[in-house]
Amino acid sequence: MKEIEKKLQFRNIKPTSMRLLVYKVLKKKQKAISLYEIEQEFDNVDRSTIFRTLKTFQTKYLIHSVDDGTGAVKYALCDDDCTCSLNDLHVHFLCNKCGQTFCFKEVPVPIPKLPEDFSFESANFVVKGICSTCK
Amino acid sequence: MKEIEKKLQFRNIKPTSMRLLVYKVLKKKQKAISLYEIEQEFDNVDRSTIFRTLKTFQTKYLIHSVDDGTGAVKYALCDDDCTCSLNDLHVHFLCNKCGQTFCFKEVPVPIPKLPEDFSFESANFVVKGICSTCK
DNA sequence: TAACTAATTGCAATACTGTTGCACTAGCTT
DNA sequence: AAGCTAGTGCAACAGTATTGCAATTAGTTA
Numbered sequence: 001m002k003e004i005e006k007k008l009q010f011r012n013i014k015p016t017s018m019r020l021l022v023y024k025v026l027k028k029k030q031k032a033i034s035l036y037e038i039e040q041e042f043d044n045v046d047r048s049t050i051f052r053t054l055k056t057f058q059t060k061y062l063i064h065s066v067d068d069g070t071g072a073v074k075y076a077l078c079d080d081d082c083t084c085s086l087n088d089l090h091v092h093f094l095c096n097k098c099g100q101t102f103c104f105k106e107v108p109v110p111i112p113k114l115p116e117d118f119s120f121e122s123a124n125f126v127v128k129g130i131c132s133t134c135k
Numbered sequence: 136m137k138e139i140e141k142k143l144q145f146r147n148i149k150p151t152s153m154r155l156l157v158y159k160v161l162k163k164k165q166k167a168i169s170l171y172e173i174e175q176e177f178d179n180v181d182r183s184t185i186f187r188t189l190k191t192f193q194t195k196y197l198i199h200s201v202d203d204g205t206g207a208v209k210y211a212l213c214d215d216d217c218t219c220s221l222n223d224l225h226v227h228f229l230c231n232k233c234g235q236t237f238c239f240k241e242v243p244v245p246i247p248k249l250p251e252d253f254s255f256e257s258a259n260f261v262v263k264g265i266c267s268t269c270k
Numbered sequence: 271t272a273a274c275t276a277a278t279t280g281c282a283a284t285a286c287t288g289t290t291g292c293a294c295t296a297g298c299t300t
Numbered sequence: 301a302a303g304c305t306a307g308t309g310c311a312a313c314a315g316t317a318t319t320g321c322a323a324t325t326a327g328t329t330a
Contacts (some may be wrong), residue, residue, distance in 0.1 A: 016296095016307065035287080046309045051288070053307095056193050069202040069259050071317085072287065091247050096256060110245040112260075117267035123229060124204055125247075126259045133250035151278065151326085170316080181280045186317075188278095206288085209317060 002060045007080075018045070022053045023077075031076035032066050032092060032101040043104075068094040068126045070115040076103045089123055095131035102131065138202040142215075146195040157188045158212075159196075167201050167209035167227060167236040203236045203261045207227065211238045224258055230266035237266065 004023050008015040023039045026033065038050050054075055057063040061084045063075045082088045089109040093102040109125045139158050143150040160176045161168065173185050189210055194197040196219045198210045217223045224244040228237040244260045 014306075018177070018308075024154065044239070044309095046289095047287075048310080049308050067202060067204040070265065091249075093249065093253060102253075104250065105250065107247050110247060112158075112239075112245060114262065114264075115229065115267070117246050117270050118198075118228060118231040118237075118262075118269070120262060121264040123263060124261045127247070127249065127253075128252060128258060129249075129254040129256040132250070133251050135254070148279080153311090155280070179280095183318075184279050184282080221323095 005097055008062070008092050010080075011057075013060050013063045015060065018049055019053055019056075021045075022050060022057070026063060026065065026075065026077050029087060032076035032103055033067070034070075034072040034074050035069075036072060038075075051095065064088075066092045066101060066126065067124055068092060069128075070094065070099065070101075076101075085121075086122070089125075092126045094126055094128045095134055097134035099129055100131065101126075140226065141186035143197070145215075146192075146197045148191060148195050148197065153184055154188055154191075156180075157185060157192070161210065161212050162197060165213035167238055169205075170210050171207060173210075199223075201227045201236060201238075201261065202259055203227060204263075205229065205236075209236050211236075219238070221255075221257070224260075227261045228266065229261055229263045231263055232265055232267055233252065233268035235266065236261075 003022055004027075005015040008019060008023065013019060015116065022038060024119050025038050029037075034048055035047065035054065038054075039045065039047055054063065054065075058065060058075070061078055061082055064082070064084055065073050065075050067073050076097070078084065078088070091104045091107040091109055093104055094100075109123050111120060111123075114120060139155055139162075143154060143158065148154060156177065157173060160173050164172075170182065170189065172184055173189075174180065174182055189198065189242055193200060193210070193261075195219040196213055197216055199213050199219055200215070201209050201211070203209055211225070213219065226242040226244055227241045229235075231238070244258050246255060246258075249255060
């Protein structure tokens with residue numbers, strides 16, 4: 001498990017046990033998951049601790065967040081070389097059936113032509129439909 | 136103001152005074168606005184009434200909603216011929232400076248190529264940046 | 271017009287997610 | 301060991317969304 005410690009250290013995050021645990025959950029899920037879902041993975045971990053862990057991870061570009069419209073923000077691991085810049089933006093997919101949110105890292109967010117004088121800084125693109133499992 | 140009454144009736148919504156008021160606010164703003172913002176336009180109107188009014192409007196495709204990631208869902212008027220189907224999807228723009236959310240009805244949501252067996256039903260595409268006024 | 275019915279509204283309470291203050295703890299440094 | 305700093309847990313709170321229920325209004329019928 002030194003592997004994970006290295007990942008955290010590479011991002012300048014001290015690898016505490018809590019952080020390793022949260023990381024592992026995100027890794028295992030392979031999807032964008034909510035704070036609540038992470039909380040459910042543990043027995044006695046405080047919500048605020050997870051909350052702050054996620055904030056830390058996000059600040060260091062270890063994870064990114066998506067607002068898929070379900071009311072809860074979801075989090076997913078970034079790629080190793082991610083800096084959460086425009087190039088790293090990708091489409092997310094919310095399954096209307098199972099409610100799971102997928103990261104489509106290979107599908108970049110298309111940049112539409114905006115009206116004059118509107119600048120593009122970032123974007124949140126969530127596609128909704130039925131996933132391959134629920135189909 | 137018979138104009139507005141007709142619009143509501145056309146959508147099968149009984150034009151009560153509250154509903155006309157809420158409609159007027161949405162019309163006036165010409166942007167996507169939150170329940171809270173609508174509430175601020177009145178002195179003594181209950182939040183839940185506005186809430187239910189919006190739900191009614193939305194069910195009848197008179198308005199559509201956007202989740203722009205600010206924490207509050209925002210609502211905006213639909214075009215007359217809107218049925219909130221795929222064709223009616225358009226890009227929304229959140230200004231990072233003034234916090235206002237714009238409907239870009241002339242900018243359709245691009246449909247990306249999804250992995251096999253994932254179906255497209257709808258989408259929420261919010262672009263964030265600086266609007267022409269704040270520029 | 272009076273009575274009746276159904277839809278709408280207002281009030282109050284609650285749920286859910288996110289967020290913060292504060293005290294305690296663990297781990298590192300001197 | 302003493303001191304320092306970051307991290308954690310607890311508890312409380314904030315903001316938005318949502319619901320139950322009673323009061324009101326509007327529309328309909330006799």
